[in-house]
Amino acid sequence: MTAYFITCHQSPAFVRDQFRFLYHRDHVYLYHVDAKAPEALHDTVRRLAQAFPNVEVLPTRHYAWASYSQVATTLDAIAWALKSAPAWSHFVALSEQHCPLHDPITVAAAFQPSVSYVGTTPFSAMDAGGQVDIAHRFSMDYRELPGVGSFGIAALARDPDFLSRLHHGSNWYVLSRAACAYLHDIMPGLPDMARFRRCVHADEDMLQTLLAHTDGRAGTITCRETTFVAWPHVIGNDSMIFREGDFFAAREEGWLFIRKRPAVLPERVTAALEAFAAMTETGLTDVAGACPEAVPTTLDADGIALARRVARAVVRRGRGVRADLLNLRYGRRDPLVSLTFQTDRIPDDVEVRVVSQNLMDFRVLLLSMAPPAIDFSTRHLHGRLAPLLRVRSDDFFCRREILVPEDPAHGFWTLPSDGSISGLVRRIERYIAVAETFGGRSDLLADPGVFSMAFREATARWRSAHWMLRRFLRRTTA
Structure with missing residues (x-):
């Protein structure tokens, strides 16, 4: 069994499509909807939870890019999954903008027992530009303004020893149950917790660093990314939205997921995804209601x-x-x-x-x-x-x-x-x-x-x- 943790912030249509493409009765789906997301998205996820017994919704909080709220929400999801979900083997972190590249059975079969897949690079192995970026993330004492982001309040002295221990990587990872249990158990006594809480982009550095220094206590940690990201240098623009060719090339290269999805999926991509979807859009509507129509943004x-x-x-x-x-x-x-x-x-x-x-x-x-x-x-x-x-x-x-x-x-x-x-x-x-x-x-x-x-x-x-x-x-x- 796989536990999917999915963060949502904007699109009911994306969430519904992704659910149909990922769904399998033997897996569990845990959602978090940003507190500032449209009410239609909150309602969409609630309806999924009402219609499917293996869908759960975390209490909502304000979720801010580059802020510690992202890590806190992930830790909440891990704690819930360890306590309340059936015996799952892997925890997969995704957002509403992910699309699977294979059917759920094929994806689950790619995960080896007690193996986590986390793409990381030690600070010492990064190029000069990357090291400057990472050092800057810990150069200020940052405080989070809920729903907006984190602002630095005072400069901090550079700590070479701490930086030498850092590992940086993607926040789209697959964790084994052993790795999740390890993270859950060590958090209360973690000496560097305050430092990670008061940095930016802890979602790309904190869990990655902790898992790099487990000495085998968290199972096997394999340095492998499972999500193909349409970076600007790959697609030639800053949109980071994947193209049709990216989808099929990533699938051939062995990636499991791809992001960010376009508003309208290319015809061939749609056909490939619908071929292994657990249900049609009409079938989902029959059990969870229709997708809400887009409502013009109104001022608060x-x-x-x-x-x-x-x-x-x-x-x-x-x-x-x-x-x-x-x-x-x-x-x-x-x-x-x-x-x-x-x-x-x-x-x-x-x-x-x-x-x-x-x-x-x-x-x-x-x-x-x-x-x-x-x-x-x-x-x-x-x-x-x-x-x-x-x-x-x-x-x-x-x-x-x-x-x-x-x-x-x-x-x-x-x-x-x-x-x-x-x-x-x-x-x-x-x-x-x-x-x-x-x-x-x-x-x-x-x-x-x-x-x-x-x-x-x-x-x-x-x-x-x-x-x-x-x-x-x-x-x-x-």
Whole structure:
């Protein structure tokens, strides 16, 4: 028996197709659906669990790219499988974007007893560029903002001994039951647990490193990848979506799975997959209901209301502060709150940004507006440390965050039980004040006289009102 652990975040159609292609009554299927996924996806997976006794759904959590939540969810799945699933032999980690290259019986037959298949490379064997990448992942003390990603709060000294023990590899692996039991047992007393929790991309380094140093206590660990990934250098573009030729070439070369799948599978690929599907789409509909129709994305009312409340408070109290609610401008739900603040005194290459996905935990940051670039070198902007951000967001992926070390909370803020936003407003004002010093006019932060303050406040409110009126008129005439 094989235990499939499948993470989902977006497409009910992908999940249903994959389930039909992977399903066998002797296997178990364990799903985790990202908390921020569309409700239609949550409903799709619930229906599968209701219709099939060998399907289970993990409690949902906010799942963030490159963050420790990915490892935590995998460990939850391993714990559930060890405790509650029948006697399975292998644990297979997949996402909704995987397609099998063979039927479930053939795939299961490829797994040898007590053998795990984990593609890994020791740090010492990596090229110079790879070592710089891995070292950067442990160069900061990272904290996770639920549903958004991890932000570095302070630089850490390089630890050559720790790096020498690291192994890096794919997070799409096949683990034997012995390996899962070993990982489950050692986690509570793991000395390096805190270090892995506070890095980025632990999903590509943590379990891989632990399994490389088992001394046989986790069965046999074979260095082999089982998922073919359509990397840019393979397909000639950055989409990472496999093509028809990739599917059949990977199958001939002995791979077991392939990702990422296109929205519409090529005709020949569809025919190959349907040939070993456990059921047709119509058959699945008969027992689990129809695939939900695509619903246009709607803005989150609670998130917009909270963001507007914060924006009004900051603008009202500030001196010429302008707020821009990016969720409204671009119609986005990820993150639910995305606010920027600017003043005439803040340089054009910097903005104050506030983000949140769960409407409880927020991050205020100074974001560099320089064009994004993958560059792991240490940089300083405006005289402050500015590490590269590893957060998967269209707005600031591979940009740099200018750190504000004098903020004791390091930009993180949690909504109190009474719903007061005054603490967040004060933190935003603090970051605006810091950003204004970058313009070289630190005298503006000096304590003004009563009449001077009154004049500045009146001028600021007029500027803010005028700026908001211009935006309103542009929208209404667009």
